[in-house]
Amino acid sequence: MPSDLRKIKAKECVGCRICELVCSLKHYGVINPHRSRIRVYRLEDRDKIETCRFCDDPKCVEACPTGAMHIEDGRAVHDREKCILCGACIEACPFAGALRIFEGELLKCDLCGGDPECVKYCPTDALTLGSFKEVKND
Amino acid sequence: MGRILRVNLTTGEITKEPLPRELMENYIGGRGFGIKLLTDLLPDPAGVDPLGPENVLIFSTGPLNGTMSPSSGRYTVTTKSPLTGLLGDANSGGAFGAEIKFAGYDVIIVEGQASGLVYLNIRDDQVEILPAADLSGKGTMDTTDILVEKYGRDTKVACIGPAGENMVFCAAIANDKFHYLARCAVGAVMGSKHLKAIAINGTRDLKLADPDEFLKKTADCYRKITEDKTYPDFSYYGTAVITDIAAESGGLSTRNGQTGVFDHMDKYSSHAYREDFVTRSESCFSCIIHCSNYAVVEDKKYKCAGKGPEFETFVALGSRPDLPNLPPVIYANYLCNDYGMDTISVGGIISFLFECSEKGMIPEKYEWGDADAVIELVRKMAFREGIGDEMAKGMKYLAEKIGQGSMDFALQTKGMELPAYDPRTGKGFGLGLAVASRGGDHLRALPNFELLSYTPEEGVKWFGDPHTVDPYAWQGKADMVLWHENFAAVVNSAEMCMYCMFATYAILPEDMADLIRHATGIDWDEKKIMKAGERILNLERLFNVACGLTPADDSLPKRFLEEGLPEGPAEGQIVELDKMLPRYYEVRGWQEDGRPTKEKLEELGIE
Numbered sequence: 001m002p003s004d005l006r007k008i009k010a011k012e013c014v015g016c017r018i019c020e021l022v023c024s025l026k027h028y029g030v031i032n033p034h035r036s037r038i039r040v041y042r043l044e045d046r047d048k049i050e051t052c053r054f055c056d057d058p059k060c061v062e063a064c065p066t067g068a069m070h071i072e073d074g075r076a077v078h079d080r081e082k083c084i085l086c087g088a089c090i091e092a093c094p095f096a097g098a099l100r101i102f103e104g105e106l107l108k109c110d111l112c113g114g115d116p117e118c119v120k121y122c123p124t125d126a127l128t129l130g131s132f133k134e135v136k137n138d
Numbered sequence: 139m140g141r142i143l144r145v146n147l148t149t150g151e152i153t154k155e156p157l158p159r160e161l162m163e164n165y166i167g168g169r170g171f172g173i174k175l176l177t178d179l180l181p182d183p184a185g186v187d188p189l190g191p192e193n194v195l196i197f198s199t200g201p202l203n204g205t206m207s208p209s210s211g212r213y214t215v216t217t218k219s220p221l222t223g224l225l226g227d228a229n230s231g232g233a234f235g236a237e238i239k240f241a242g243y244d245v246i247i248v249e250g251q252a253s254g255l256v257y258l259n260i261r262d263d264q265v266e267i268l269p270a271a272d273l274s275g276k277g278t279m280d281t282t283d284i285l286v287e288k289y290g291r292d293t294k295v296a297c298i299g300p301a302g303e304n305m306v307f308c309a310a311i312a313n314d315k316f317h318y319l320a321r322c323a324v325g326a327v328m329g330s331k332h333l334k335a336i337a338i339n340g341t342r343d344l345k346l347a348d349p350d351e352f353l354k355k356t357a358d359c360y361r362k363i364t365e366d367k368t369y370p371d372f373s374y375y376g377t378a379v380i381t382d383i384a385a386e387s388g389g390l391s392t393r394n395g396q397t398g399v400f401d402h403m404d405k406y407s408s409h410a411y412r413e414d415f416v417t418r419s420e421s422c423f424s425c426i427i428h429c430s431n432y433a434v435v436e437d438k439k440y441k442c443a444g445k446g447p448e449f450e451t452f453v454a455l456g457s458r459p460d461l462p463n464l465p466p467v468i469y470a471n472y473l474c475n476d477y478g479m480d481t482i483s484v485g486g487i488i489s490f491l492f493e494c495s496e497k498g499m500i501p502e503k504y505e506w507g508d509a510d511a512v513i514e515l516v517r518k519m520a521f522r523e524g525i526g527d528e529m530a531k532g533m534k535y536l537a538e539k540i541g542q543g544s545m546d547f548a549l550q551t552k553g554m555e556l557p558a559y560d561p562r563t564g565k566g567f568g569l570g571l572a573v574a575s576r577g578g579d580h581l582r583a584l585p586n587f588e589l590l591s592y593t594p595e596e597g598v599k600w601f602g603d604p605h606t607v608d609p610y611a612w613q614g615k616a617d618m619v620l621w622h623e624n625f626a627a628v629v630n631s632a633e634m635c636m637y638c639m640f641a642t643y644a645i646l647p648e649d650m651a652d653l654i655r656h657a658t659g660i661d662w663d664e665k666k667i668m669k670a671g672e673r674i675l676n677l678e679r680l681f682n683v684a685c686g687l688t689p690a691d692d693s694l695p696k697r698f699l700e701e702g703l704p705e706g707p708a709e710g711q712i713v714e715l716d717k718m719l720p721r722y723y724e725v726r727g728w729q730e731d732g733r734p735t736k737e738k739l740e741e742l743g744i745e
Contacts, residue, residue, distance in 0.1 A: 014428035016421035017233070021206040025353065030343035031205055032240065034292075041291055042233075042314070045417060045432050045443065102341075121206065123360070123426035 005054050005075075006111060006119055007130035015040055015047035019118035019127060026117045034102050037109040038118050041097075049126065050097030051118075052076070052109040060099060060108075063092035069108075078108040140244040143265065145258060147331055148191055148250030152265050157244050163660055164743065166631035166667070167200030170674045171245055172216025172227055177677060179247070180218060183685045188220035189305060189330035191251035197238065197296075197336075198246075200633030201658045204239035204344045205352070208359045208645070209635035211235060211423030219322040220330075221307045221483075221532050222553040222577040224682045226322030229581070229630055231422035231430075232314030234338070237294040241340030248331060255303070257335040259289065262342060270334040275300055277476035278312035279444070285337045297335035298325045299478030301520040305329045306530040308483030308519070308555070312475065316430070316445030317422070320480035322554065322576055347659030355652045359638070359645055360426055366642040369427070371408070374419065376429035377449035378408035380559075384453070387589070387609070388706030389563030392457045393506055394489040395549055395697055398560045399706040400457045405464055415468060416446060427637060433468050440469035447471040447481070453558030454485025459492055459512050466509035470516050477520035486555035487533045488515045490548055491525075499542045546696035551578030552687070561694065561713050562703050564588055566606070566615035568713035569722060570622065573692045575678035581630075584640040585622040588615070612714040616721035624671035631674060673742045675726075676734045680744070689732040692719060 020036035028035050038051035058076035060069045068082035069089050083106050090099045090106075100107050109116075119127045140157030165174045176183075179194045186192050195217045202210035213235025219226025238246060241262050248258075257270040273281050278299040285295045296313035302325035309325030310318040319325070346352045363369060371379050384390040385403045392400040404410065415435060421428035433446025446468055447455070455474070456467040474481045492511075495504040502525060504511050518526025528536060533555050537548035549556040554577030561568030570583025587597075587606060594604030601621065603614025622640070628650055629636055638645040651662040693699075694713055702710040723730070727738030734744075 014419050014421035016423065016425050016428065018206050018424055018426070021204075021424060022353075025206075025346075025349055028343070029349060030345050032341070032343045034240075034341045035343070042420075045434075047420075121357075121360075123364075123421075123428070 005130060006116055007128045008049055009126050010049050012124045013040060013047040013049055013126035014124055015042045016123060018121050022117040022121045026112055037107045039097055052098050053095055059092040060089035063088040078106060141242060142245040142247060143243045144247045146250045147252040147333060150267055165674060166670050168198050168214045168631045168633040169227060169627060170631035171198040172196050172214050173674060173677050173681060176216050177681055183218055183681060186218050188218045188327060193218050193327055195248040195327050195331060199235050199238050199244050200631055201654045203633045204236040205657060206356050206424050207653050208363055209425040209427060209638050210633060211425055212633040212635055215311060215319045215324045217324055217327045220326050221323040224552060224685045224687055225576055225678050226324055227576050228319035228321045228324045230313055230317045230319040232317030233423040234294045234296050234313035235633060236423045237338045237340050239344055240342055241338050242342045248333060252332040255332050255334050260338040262340055273334045278478045279315055279476050281335055282315045285335060289337050289339060293337050293339045295335055295337050298328050299476055301477045301479045302326060302329035304522050306519055307532045308480040310478045310480050312478050321579060325478050346657050348656045352656035355656055359649055362644040363638055366644045368642050372429055373427050375408035375412050376431050378411050380449040381406055381452050382408050384559055387563045388708040389560035390457050391453050391558055391560045393460050394458055394493040394547060395560060397705055398563060398703050398708060402462045406452060411464060435465045435468050437465045440465040442469050442472040444472050444475060450558045451481040454482045455512060458485055458489035460506040461509050462507055466513060470513050473516050479520060482557050483555040484516060484519060486549055487529050488512055490533050493547055494540055494544055499540050499544055549695050551694060552691050554578040561698050562711040563708040564609045565612045565713055566619050568694060568698060568715060569615055569619045569718045572694050572715055573722060575682060581636060582626055583619045583622040584626060584636060585619050586640050587618060610711055612717045616718050617725055620725050623675055624668050627671035627674040628667050676742055677744055679734055683733050
């Protein structure tokens with residue numbers, strides 16, 4: 001796992017959704033927000049970012065019956081081969097929308113292996129890379 | 139590849155057709171698709187009643203919609219306008235355009251007329267026409283909330299409010315709650331079709347011809363935009379910065395254009411607005427500029443919260459009727475948004491009426507600066523009550539009815555109310571307004587080049603004339619406007635936001651050609667794409683001529699042509715339109731009767 005984790009400052013998000021586009025392009029070679037592992041929803045007067053928070057104590061791993069969701073370097077990682085799409089991780093996750101199933105695949109952020117596209121293209125400070133220990137999401 | 143969705147509201151027939159490749163190769167997308175399809179669907183437009191079932195309403199996207207290309211969240215609606223009787227099109231941001239693409243369509247054509255109020259529900263391939271009786275009379279904000287609640291938060295909604303249902307001639311179509319296809323009364327056409335809303339939700343993949351090159355070019359454009367000196371202010375204050383610029387140049391249209399010097403700039407400055415009312419910046423789909431603002435007014439009388447006014451609205455509902463404070467302006471903007479009306483037209487008509495009252499031409503008594511009257515007239519227009527019923531027919535109609543020389547200060551061209559910036563402080567801007575193919579509008583040309591303090595050498599380099607950098611000069615402006623018009627047609631057809639090009643010149647035709655080539659695989663280059671822009675302009679011209687337009691319609695109100703600005707930095711300035719028009723026709727390749735020459739049409743491959 002990367003030594004830097006993504007820092008999310010929802011207040012800085014302006015709702016451009018470029019993160020969704022670059023995420024799906026990176027992982028699937030096509031643009032489709034529904035395939036993105038990060039989603040942004042415009043609420044009345046703010047934008048809500050939904051993606052994996054890389055919890056210290058990931059409930060998704062605890063809930064996973066097959067070991068598809070497992071720990072690597074202290075953070076939750078998803079193994080598609082072992083996943084049976086039961087949705088237990090989605091139910092266990094405290095962050096609504098962070099994990100989703102689209103077209104027979106569980107979507108979970110993998111930080112692009114350490115150099116996340118969403119952070120690269122975010123035009124504000126909503127998504128930045130923070131040092132592993134400093135990460136405090138709001 | 140692409141698809142056109144056709145919905146006939148008379149017969150209920152729903153069809154999906156492939157998008158012809160030659161349409162993409164000749165007309166790019168968006169606005170270009172709009173005029174080409176409109177021309178094909180209405181071969182004899184003069185006989186078409188804009189509010190009759192024979193008119194069509196075309197929602198079109200461009201090759202960059204749905205992608206991460208900078209500021210590519212726009213889309214266009216094209217129709218025959220009931221306000222002007224000519225080409226009507228309107229362009230809006232938000233996320234609706236992208237969602238059309240994600241649902242697997244490039245264009246949605248709405249034809250016919252439903253027997254009762256309906257809405258369209260589109261979920262990828264599934265398309266249904268459903269009764270909308272429950273939504274009748276509802277504002278755009280409630281309508282949007284109800285449909286998003288019903289179909290889920292991935293749903294995007296375009297809808298009309300009461301003004302559209304009442305077929306007011308400045309009715310807009312709202313999308314994503316706070317974005318508007320405002321101009322040309324496209325909302326009245328939607329109302330005439332008894333179509334309250336379109337709810338759309340798409341889950342399809344969007345494929346790029348060359349993803350790596352496209353992303354590289356996109357990143358290059360992001361850099362160009364963010365490195366421009368205007369970026370920090372524009373991304374923080376939004377279009378409110380233009381209020382400052384207009385005030386500085388003495389062109390902040392005040393008291394219906396009687397002067398360009400406004401006494402209340404301390405309250406209207408971008409800084410004052412931002413600090414006092416704006417709670418956050420918002421972005422349209424795939425836009426790094428995020429110039430939109432969410433504004434909150436606490437004042438009990440004008441309490442509202444939503445997308446705040448843009449520069450155009452600060453003038454139309456603020457300085458033109460001479461309101462001294464912003465809260466009623468923001469509130470009137472909020473009402474126009476919810477009723478679904480074009481603030482430029484609404485504010486223009488109200489200010490015109492104020493001046494008619496000042497001059498004793500009408501029995502009604504209005505005073506400059508009367509915020510209550512502005513708000514009351516906004517309501518009356520939307521619901522066509524009393525004098526509002528007459529106002530709802532447009533400024534030109536009103537001036538013809540009032541007579542007494544009121545047409546001289548009716549700020550409209552081709553029947554459409556003119557935008558904010560006073561053309562006497564930018565002569566190319568004035569020419570652009572006079573010849574704009576959708577009636578009195580600034581976004582057809584937007585020749586800001588003359589305002590941005592370029593050097594005379596740069597003027598020569600770009601447009602062959604050092605005068606093009608002098609806002610008060612008329613020389614060289616025809617050639618300059620022509621280039622801007624052709625480029626704007628490219629940008630509007632690609633469906634990118636004009637800010638990236640016309641406020642900064644950061645993104646140029648070659649950049650557009652690169653972006654669209656990498657997205658579509660169509661072999662665009664700078665020359666070809668500007669030729670396509672010119673083709674679009676000329677097809678629009680042909681449509682307008684077929685609707686009855688003559689060269690006499692390429693004009694401006696007498697106020698701008700003969701009345702010098704009375705004070706300020708631009709004191710004494712008028713628009714020397716007669717000096718610019720002949721050259722404009724010449725470089726356009728247009729005849730004295732206003733039609734493009736045979737040679738020009740042949741050169742452009744227009745039959």
